Amino acid sequence: MRNRRVAAASASLVLLSSAALAEGPGLGRAAAPDEIASWDISIAPDGAGLPPGRGDPETGKGGLYGKMRRMPR
Amino acid sequence: MREPGSPFVGYGQPSRFEAKVVRIFTSAPGTTGTGASRTPHHLLNGAITPSGLHFERHHSGIPDIDPDRHRLLIHGLVKRPLVFTLEALARYPMVSRIAFIECGGNSGALYQKNAVAGGVQALHGLVSCAEWTGVRLADLLDEAGVDPKAQWILAEGADAAGMSRSVPMVKVMDDAILALYQNGERIRPSNGYPLRLLLPGYEGNMNVKWLRRIKVTQGPTMTKDETSKYTISLPDGKALQFVFPIEAKSVITQPSPGLVMKGAGLYEISGLAWSGYGKIGTVDVSADGGTSWAPAALQQPVLAEALTRFRIAWRWNGGPAILQSRATDESGYVQPTRALLIAERGMKTIYHFNGIASWAVGENGEVTHVYA
Numbered sequence: 001m002r003n004r005r006v007a008a009a010s011a012s013l014v015l016l017s018s019a020a021l022a023e024g025p026g027l028g029r030a031a032a033p034d035e036i037a038s039w040d041i042s043i044a045p046d047g048a049g050l051p052p053g054r055g056d057p058e059t060g061k062g063g064l065y066g067k068m069r070r071m072p073r
Numbered sequence: 074m075r076e077p078g079s080p081f082v083g084y085g086q087p088s089r090f091e092a093k094v095v096r097i098f099t100s101a102p103g104t105t106g107t108g109a110s111r112t113p114h115h116l117l118n119g120a121i122t123p124s125g126l127h128f129e130r131h132h133s134g135i136p137d138i139d140p141d142r143h144r145l146l147i148h149g150l151v152k153r154p155l156v157f158t159l160e161a162l163a164r165y166p167m168v169s170r171i172a173f174i175e176c177g178g179n180s181g182a183l184y185q186k187n188a189v190a191g192g193v194q195a196l197h198g199l200v201s202c203a204e205w206t207g208v209r210l211a212d213l214l215d216e217a218g219v220d221p222k223a224q225w226i227l228a229e230g231a232d233a234a235g236m237s238r239s240v241p242m243v244k245v246m247d248d249a250i251l252a253l254y255q256n257g258e259r260i261r262p263s264n265g266y267p268l269r270l271l272l273p274g275y276e277g278n279m280n281v282k283w284l285r286r287i288k289v290t291q292g293p294t295m296t297k298d299e300t301s302k303y304t305i306s307l308p309d310g311k312a313l314q315f316v317f318p319i320e321a322k323s324v325i326t327q328p329s330p331g332l333v334m335k336g337a338g339l340y341e342i343s344g345l346a347w348s349g350y351g352k353i354g355t356v357d358v359s360a361d362g363g364t365s366w367a368p369a370a371l372q373q374p375v376l377a378e379a380l381t382r383f384r385i386a387w388r389w390n391g392g393p394a395i396l397q398s399r400a401t402d403e404s405g406y407v408q409p410t411r412a413l414l415i416a417e418r419g420m421k422t423i424y425h426f427n428g429i430a431s432w433a434v435g436e437n438g439e440v441t442h443v444y445a
Contacts, residue, residue, distance in 0.1 A: 024212050025164050028147070028155030035156070036148045041235060042227055042288060045295045 096126055097194060106134030107234075109176065110263075111198025114326045114345065120372065120380045121171070122201035124256045128277075129263045130176050130199065132298075133234035136283050140267040143231070145251070149289035152218030159253070159267050165208040168250060170273065171379045173347045175200035175319050177276035177303050181423030183411060183430065188444045192330035196442060197430065200347070202380035203264075205271045206254035210287070211246045219289055227294045228270045231285035238279045239293035240272060244317070248273055251284065274318045274349030274378035276425070278303055308419035318349030321408050322427035323356055323383070323400035334438035337391030342369070343384045348402035352376065355401045356383040362395035362431065362445040363410070369398070377403075394434040395445045411444060 043049040087094065094117070098110035110129040112122055122128075129135075140159045148154035179199035182189040189196065219242070226245055229237040240249070250271040252260060260266045265282030272279050278298055293299065293315070305313040323346035328334055342360075346353045352375050357366040372382035383398070400408045409417075411428035431445040 024166075024216055025161075026216060027161035027164055028153070028157050028213065028216050029161075031146055031148055031154035031156045036146065036154055039146050039286060040148065040288065042229065042237060042294050042296070044290070045292070 094126070096128070097198070098129070104133070106131045109178075109199060111194050112201045114193045114198060114324075115329045115331055117326070118343065118382070120202055120345070120382045121256065122203055122380075124203065124258065124261050124264070127201040127203060127255070127261070127264055128174075128176065128199045130178075130277060131232065131263075132236045133232050135262050136232045137262070138231060138267055138283060143267055143285070145268060145285060145287070147213060147217045147287045147289070149227075149287075150220035150223040150291065151214070151289050152220070153216070155213070155217050157213065162208055162251065162268070163253060165212055167206055167253075168209060169204055169206040169254075170248075170250070170271075171202065171204045171376050172271060172273040173200055173202040173319075173378060173380045174271075174277045174280050175322075175347070175349075177278055177316075177424045179277075180322075180324075180426040180428075180430070183426045183428060184415070184418075184420045184423060186420065188442050190330075191442055192440075193324055193326050194331075197324045199277070200345075200380070202347075203255050204257065205250060205252040205269075206257075207250045207252035207268075207271065210249040210251055210270070213251070214245065214287075214289070217289070222291055223289045225290045225293050227286075227288040227290055227296070228279075228281040228284060229286040229288070230265075230281045231283040236278075236281060236298060237294070237296045238281060238299055239290070239296065239315075240270075240275075240279060241317075242289075244272060244275065272317075274351075276303065276317060276319060276349075279317065303424060305418060305424050306421040308421065316425055319347065320425065320427045321348035321350065321353070321400045321402040321406050322346070323353075323398040323408060324430050325358070325396050325398050325432055328396065328434065328440050329432055330440045330442055332440060334389060334434060334440065336438070337389050340387050340389055341384055342387045342396060342398075343382065344369075344398050346371075346381045346383055346398070346400040347379065348400065348404075348406070349378060350406065351378070351403045353381040353383075353400055354403045354405070356381075357399045357401075358383070358385045358387075359397045359399070360387055360394045363397050363399075363429070366399065389434065391436065393436060395443065396432045396434065396440075397429050397445070399429055 096110040100108040176199035325344035369383035369385040414428040433443040
């Protein structure tokens with residue numbers, strides 16, 4: 001039982017020390033790569049994560065930027 | 074009372090005579106709930122903020138999230154990317170702690186040249202304190218298996234803004250909590266239902282609400298809210314980035330503007346002090362604009378990264394007075410005067426104002442915000 005203190009409170013109930021619980025119940029489900037890709041919207045400082053395409057500030061001014069009257073604060 | 078009282082209700086509400094104890098809020102034009110609401114500290118006492126009065130700062134309103142459909146993804150530099158349901162998270166070992174959350178922009182009006190008319194709610198109402206209960210993020214990251222070269226995480230909310238912030242791994246592994254409960258009940262939608270990141274002592278914006286994604290990264294992601302926003306612009310054109318813990322600070326809540334003193338006599342001066350660097354050590358109070366100071370009593374227990382109530386008796390002689398409080402935290406850091414803070418930081422920012430605030434008491438008993 002290495003370091004694991006087990007107290008039998010009754011025949012059917014076993015209480016474990018907090019050390020025993022430290023390993024965690026392990027209830028996370030494995031995330032699939034395509035699932036992660038659909039979820040991951042953040043763009044790294046080096047541009048990793050950007051969708052395919054190209055642009056520059058001048059082009060942007062007339063396009064998307066022109067439609068943005070108010071940026072969310 | 075000679076008549077039987079009212080019947081039971083499923084969820085209790087304050088007395089109808091307390092209807093004025095509410096948050097005040099402003100929303101950006103053309104948006105839904107993009108703005109902030111502020112805690113009425115002048116009408117509260119103790120150190121815990123009722124959940125319905127906890128301040129709010131939303132970047133795109135309050136999402137309506139079904140906990141049975143909500144998922145948390147942990148991915149990036151981990152051995153095993155994982156998805157968690159709320160039901161699964163609720164089975165992990167839980168911890169509780171009392172912690173303040175303060176918006177990085179709280180008290181920002183005090184950077185302005187002239188003292189803005191307002192009270193503790195309008196000027197300093199973006200700070201609140203609650204008991205938060207949830208799962209240690211470190212436990213979940215251990216399950217996912219963090220790559221040794223990962224030094225940061227990105228935490229992202231499920232609101233329409235996808236509000237996200239980068240957090241150093243050292244803080245995450247130290248005391249970050251994925252909070253499910255606030256003051257004993259499930260977190261209110263306005264504070265991140267069903268899941269909120271709690272980073273005790275760190276500026277409010279980093280305590281990401283409606284948490285849906287944790288990406289483990291090597292460096293910071295440099296999101297909008299840590300580059301163009303929540304950085305401190307200095308007089309020389311440079312900016313301080315990643316100013317995380319809230320510096321020691323205090324404010325007098327009673328008396329304060331909106332509360333009228335009714336004649337000379339004995340009053341209790343009371344207020345709140347807090348520090349993102351641990352416990353409050355002492356709070357000194359002045360009634361003469363900082364010429365003389367006396368130590369206030371601190372309400373026990375004094376907890377690290379939690380609001381601490383201070384109190385001191387004051388005999389008002391009916392003449393003009395200027396009330397100030399000055400907090401010192403356990404690190405020995407002393408809350409600076411406004412003049413000292415501005416000498417260092419300038420006035421180009423709205424963030425992390427922790428200078429000493431001043432309330433002037435007039436002979437008519439009215440209390441106003443002044444610089445002194």
